[in-house]
Amino acid sequence: MxxxxxxxxxxxxxxxxxxxxxxxxxxxxxxxxxxxxxxxxxxxxxxxxxxxxxxxxxxxxxxxDAHVHATDTGLALSGLDLSGVRSAGGLLDAVAGFAAGLPADAVVLGHGWDESGWVERALPGAAGLGRAAGGRRVYLSQASIHSALVSEAMLVACPEAAGAAGFDASGWLRRDAHHVVRAAALASVSREQRVAAQRVALAHAASLGIAAVHECGGPEISGEEDFTGLLALSGAGLPEVYGYWGELGGAARARELGAVGAGGDLFADGALGSRTAHVSGAYLDGEPGACGHGYVSAGQVRDHLLDCAAHGMQGGFHAIGDAAISTVLEGFAATAEKLGVERVRAARHRVEHAEIMSRRLIAGFVEFGVVASVQPAFDRLWGGAGRMYESRLGLGRSLESNPVGAMHSVGVALAFGSDSPVTPLDPWGSVRAAVAHHNPVQRMSVRAAFAAHTRGGWRAVHRDGEGVLxxxxxxxxxxxxxxxxxxxxxxxxxxxxxxxxxxxxxxxxxxxxxxxxxxxxxxxxxxx
The missing domain is CATH 2.30.40.10 (Urease, subunit C, domain 1)
Structure with a gap:
């Protein structure tokens, strides 16, 4: 009673x-x-x-919101937001102004710069960043969060980064070198600061009509303490948090940590902004013949999904480029040979981002029941003529990116999100971005896009009865x-x-x- x-x-x-x-x-x-x-x-x-x-x-x-990074979002909302800078000089001025109010031993954390929209795309070097910050350690993540600019003091504090893939003495770090320095930078954030940032992010989400978020954590993204601390805030006067832990072969650990899935930002490749997304055709504005980087094999994808099945967990991968998505789908096919297609479909495994697709890859999503966790704002910000996708890929390939309309039309399950702080929490803006895709062929109706950002997010975590009045x-x-x-x-x-x-x-x-x-x-x- x-x-x-x-x-x-x-x-x-x-x-x-x-x-x-x-x-x-x-x-x-x-x-x-x-x-x-x-x-x-x-x-x-x-x-x-x-x-x-x-x-x-x-x-x-x-x-x-089917893909967020809450701590980074909160730090960006309450810290150094670089999304508005339009030149190297503007970036240095922003760092100098922000650093002036910090203790001498503080780490300057900033996020959001995107040189692809600058008239002059030259970036400041590690020495210049150090001078602007008064000698402090500096870590400034690029909009994609897959690379960062760091100061000389930060390089000195992380000597192991110098021997890692993606290291550049200029201070623009990618791949493994970036992961090393990112871990050190985030370690400088106290527990109190981290919890405050998480609360700021979740409260901001609630103010935008968001009642649940999917946090994409993992050992290369946030760390276990950050992840479990965020899950502890779920629903306590704030939006609910559904966590995905991105560690290869980590289904058991994901369950122990309270995750709903072993996936999210489990990287099959990098990002287009950092030219580390694994694409089948070379980047037009990078080193000759460079196609980015694939971080997993089809066999590793298969073994991870089999591990998920053994522990009753949903799995998934971050995959942006068509070469990376192809590898992931090869792993899905190999998994289906072991478990059967219907069991693979029933798990509703996910692929985050799925930006560079083809008809063949879309058909693979349909065959294996893959949920496409996608961000329509990517097209709004970087699609179309004269923007980042065209610079990286050429106009023809750029117009084929983020094919939300094509996926929806053949029955791919869509869950919309922001990847905040990569793009801001902005649900109605995301719906409009899908409705107004730069490529008219990829546009969705308001009703379909709204469903992907509401009911689609619930279905992606197997809560099929939610998201309706x-x-x-x-x-x-x-x-x-x-x-x-x-x-x-x-x-x-x-x-x-x-x-x-x-x-x-x-x-x-x-x-x-x-x-x-x-x-x-x-x-x-x-x-x-």
């Missing part, structure tokens, strides 16, 4: 516009014990302990002001004039007023 003193009040939300395809005329919903107990029109609403007047606001299922479903939703209006239960995200549409559309996006997770408000506009 329920203890009356712990029973949560029954709450009626009324006077809204509900995204409820099963009852499109609904204006109100009743929440009891964390679930939707009634849906309908205001006039028929049952009695409740508490009534919330929605004032005509839109109510939708809350968002799920329906009788008996979890009361997990967001309340929105919609300055551009509502069309068939979803916000208007594009200009009415087709000539004003596209990646730079300035139509105002919805603003979150309240985020509710299983009946409890985790964000209310105006609350402290």
């Amino acid at each position: 329920t203890n009356p003193s712990t029973t949560r009040p029954v709450t009626l939300y009324r006077g809204g516009v509900l995204h409820c395809p099963a009852d499109p005329g609904a204006t109100a919903l009743l929440v009891r014990d964390g679930r939707i107990a009634w849906l309908g029109v205001d006039a028929d609403a049952p009695a409740a302990d508490r009534v919330v007047d929605l004032g005509g606001a839109l109510v939708t299922p809350a968002f799920v 329906a009788l008996g479903a979890a009361a997990t939703f967001a309340v929105w002001a919609t300055p551009a209006g509502v069309d068939r239960g979803l916000p208007v995200l594009q200009a009415s004039d087709p000539e004003a549409r596209g990646a730079e559309d300035v139509t105002p996006l919805p603003v979150c007023r309240r985020t509710v997770l299983r009946g409890e408000a985790i964000y209310e506009e105006g609350s402290a």
Whole structure:
């Protein structure tokens, strides 16, 4: 029997516009014990302990961000954000201004620079960074988080980096050298700073209508203490956290750490921004013939997925370039030879990013039931003529990147995310990016893109009944002001004039007023 003193009040939300395809005329919903107990029109609403007047606001299922790095996001939100710098000089000025307020022994941590959009793409060297920072150690991750600029003091503090793959005395480090220095830089963050950063990130997510995130951790990304500490915050007045631990052959360890899967950022390759994504055709702006780097073999992929099966875990890989994705799918095929295709499909293994695809690779996702955890904002920021993808790959190959429309059209399960802080937490912006893909062939409808960013994220963690406003479903939703209006239960995200549409559309996006997770408000506009 329920203890009356712990029973949560029954709450009626009324006077809204509900995204409820099963009852499109609904204006109100009743929440009891964390679930939707009634849906309908205001006039028929049952009695409740508490009534919330929605004032005509839109109510939708809350968002799920299917790929985040919470600690890095929090540090970027509260620290040195370099996403706005447009030159080497601007970067050095930002470092100097930020470092001036730090103790002499502090490490300067920054994130977000992206030289692909600079007029002059020359980068400052390790010595220049050191001078700007007053001799302090400096670690500045590139937007992709797959490379970083570091100061001379940081190189001195990490002598083992000099013998690792990807080392460059200029201070721009990639691959193994970057992992070495990244670990040292993050070790400088105290436990208190880390927890504060995680709370900042999750609270910010809640303020954007995000009720759950998929954290992609691993020994090369965050470390066990960071990962388990974040999982401990899950749902405690903040969004829920579903963790993926990216360690090859680490299914047992992933389960011990509380992860839902042994995957996420388990690297099959690097990133396009750092020219380390493994592509089948050489980069146009890199060393002659360079195609990036593949970090796993098909046999390793197979063995990892077999290990996941043995421990009842979902698996997956980070794979961006078509060569890396091809290797991963070879491993899937080898796994299916051992376990059978249906068992592989039932696991809903994931591939993160899946940026450079072909029809053959998309068919492989369909065959093996692979969930594509993708980031539409990548196309918005780096796709199209004159941007990073064209510089790296050429215009033709760049227009084939991030093929969300092609994957959706043949039934690939999509889960949208941000890869924050690679791109900002911005769920409606991601939906619009999928709707306004630079390549018209790859565009999705608002309804399909919204589903990928809500229900798709829940399905990716095997919670199939979530992400809908329906009788008996979890009361997990967001309340929105919609300055551009509502069309068939979803916000208007594009200009009415087709000539004003596209990646730079300035139509105002919805603003979150309240985020509710299983009946409890985790964000209310105006609350402290």
